[in-house]
Amino acid sequence: MTVNEAVKTYCLRLGDDALILGHRLSEWTSRAPFLEEDIALTNVALDFVGRARLFYQYAAELSGGDATEDTFAYTRDVREFSNLLICELPRGDFAFTIVRQFLFDSLALLFMEKLKHSDDSRLAGIAAKAEKEATYHVRRGREWMLRLGDGTNESHSRAQKAVDELWGYTNEMFEVDALAATLIEAGIAVDTEALRAPWFESVSEVLTEATLTVPDTDWAVEGGRRGIHTDDLGFLLAELQFMQRAYPGLRW
């Protein structure tokens, strides 16, 4: 595999994470607990869709030929999607969404701070923009974690349940496979394994402040990067890709 091909695959991973998580967030529009939050959640969804587009656009350039951002979003099947499993789980209740965002965004912030210094200037540029967004997302997420964790009994138990249900999906966020290792070596990609400890520290701190328990468990699911997904992704894609599948190749 050439470096270009490896960078393209890397872009698709990051683009897929952003698209699939952005899609789940976009399901909240008109369903949030109150109007202000409806608008705020939609803003976050827009950040993620925007991030996906930037990664896909770069992947399209690296592919040469006719590929566009939409080629990647709308014409690949489940096995070709390489997003982390945590991104595709159904949106659940508001606590599930908040906890998922908090766990993911906490890493995204650390990740983008590093990727900003990538030797690949395009990736570095995308990361610089994403870092600003992630800073805001984490700020929001942290405050919500405190409110839910340290709020009522009901909100506490919903938040704890979400933490417990999501925890096993976080391990995959740090794994470094052969492709990532090669790109880390080349100064292009981020060594996520090295982010495990700082992530755990900052997440545990907030969970504790929120009176939530950090799970002590070794269940850890993986597969997303290899195209092994939960059943949920197929249904998500069926909806996301409906138009392009029903009317292939048209402009809209």
Added chain:
Amino acid sequence: MSDELKLYEVFVRSRRGLDHKHVGSLHADDPEQALEYARDVYTRRSEGVSLWVVAAGDITASQESDCDSFYDPLDDKPYRHAAMYDLPEGIDSL
């Protein structure tokens, strides 16, 4: 338990050098959250470079019944306005 959120008034400085201007209000739990929602609700199109939020209950406002005693006595003091003073022909930079 009441789930009614508090009302906050939002002020935006649209450019450096300008005053903060009242743009509307929103509901939030506390001032920090009000500030974040103000960002999401009132600056979606780069309308601002600075935000203030104030709990609506903390604002003391003049009443309509105050109008006569507050403002009318100020209407008869034209000497506070430059327009009252005539200038000789040719003088226009005073």
Added chain:
Amino acid sequence: MTRSFQTRIDAEQKIEPKDWMPEKYRQTLIRQISQHAHSEVIGEQPEGNWITRAPSLERKAILLAKVQDEAGHGLYLYAAAETLGITREELIDRLHTGASKYASIFNYPSLTWADVGAIGWLVDSAAIVNQVSLQNTSYGPYARAMVRICKEESFHQRQGYNIMMTLMQGNEQQRAMAQDALDRWWWPSLMMFGPHDGESAHSAQSMKWKIKRRSNDDLRQQYVDQAVQQALAIGLKVPDPALAWNEERGHYDFGDIDWEEFERVIKGNGPCNRQRLAHHVEAHAEGVWVREAMACYDKKRRSRRHDAA
């Protein structure tokens, strides 16, 4: 007092929240502004249905931003209504019990992607014609909300029209999809302006109080003149056999609205009335525990600060 109030209105002075106002003026405003707010919020749904199915990433982003604006507009309007001494909670309660209405047009389904185009183009155009006139409404907070909303909405109709235009430049199937959407949304969009002037229950007093600035029929005519021209420009056929340019009037003549259909949908018998309301009731109910958590957390934090001090 009533007379000096009317004098102020006649002099085109705005009424502000703390001013004295006739109780009926207040109630009329609450009814109108909250109906307007509910319409924005319920209006998130027909287009929102397509956020997860938008045909390209760009369209997805545009649609998210557009539907988000509707939520924002709802928020501005609830805030304007609240200045009249009613809470958002009470307003939402009135929506849920059916005491307060929202624009009937949102009780129609959005069946195809072209509907997203038709709604943005027609429904938002009709709304803007009405809202532009309301920028001069006599109640200050309502007028200011309208100014803000009009400024933001200018992109809404354009993105809708752009979807229709793109479809009309596509293949036969896409053109048929666009025409079908226009056929279904045209008449409901005309109904948005309400009954004929003579039959409008609230019109006369609202005009006198300058809450309403232009009559239903007058606004409807302006909308028809604009929309017909826009339809023709991209090759769409307006589904009204009576439609004809009237040289003498300088306006289009058009057929009469099916008022029975209008009444039927208002009374709850549109295809989606129940779903639209149920969706809102459900989201609001599912939000109760979140709002309670916020209030509880805030209370705890305050008492902690108090203890620390």
